[in-house]
Amino acid sequence: MPEVICTTVYQFPELSDAAKEQARSWYREAAFHDDWWDAVYDDFERICDILGVSLKTRSVRLMGGGIRQKPCIWFSGFSSQGDGACFEATVGHAKGSTREIRSYAPQDQTLHGIAGRLQAAQRQNFYQLHAEVTHRGRYYHEYCMSIDVSRDSPTGQPPAEGSEETVVEALRDLARWLYRQLEAEDDHLTSDEAVEEEIVVNEYTFTDAGRQFG
Structure with missing residues (x-):
């Protein structure tokens, strides 16, 4: 049977320092424009x-x-x-x-x-x-x-x-x-400041561990 799983997601400013670093790494590897x-x-x-x-x-x-x-x-x-x-x-x-x-x-x-x-x-x-x-x-x-x-x-x-x-x-x-x-x-x-700005502007959301969600 279908199962509904609820996940709490966070905006970048709400993440811990370690989760922010994970989020920045994700952006540099996966979302950086070619x-x-x-x-x-x-x-x-x-x-x-x-x-x-x-x-x-x-x-x-x-x-x-x-x-x-x-x-x-x-x-x-x-x-x-x-x-x-x-x-x-x-x-x-x-x-x-x-x-x-x-x-x-x-x-x-x-x-x-x-x-x-x-x-x-x-x-x-x-x-x-x-x-x-x-x-x-x-x-x-x-x-x-x-x-x-x-x-x-x-x-x-x-x-x-x-x-x-x-x-x-x-x-x-x-x-x-x-x-x-x-x-x-x-x-x-790829600087922290530029990456963070792009993450916030694009409204990416993350789990509490900094994994991109959605």
């Missing part, structure tokens, strides 16, 4: 546009059966050796990038430096440099990017001495910058 990095990606795409880095895209099938183009950005993190971020792109000269990046991110000295180095390399080569960035291997960090730098010179001149290395290191630093932003966002979203 697309938490979207805001970081959106910011990165804007920065790439400013710097003359045109991210490649790939087709991703949606649950409803449609197709969506997503930027070729990947990362792994955040506690293992070899974690990092990488991307695929074509790179060219972006006029006014050093001024624009300072306007967009006035406090970010790392981005200012990347923009300055890319601009200096372009100036050395009469703004004729191009780079092709592709991902290789099964890991995701800055050294998984193959970066081929060339010069579109009408007389067949090669890149000026040292400019290829400048572009390569600037783009690797851009990947490192992205990884740090992702790590910071993850730290913020």
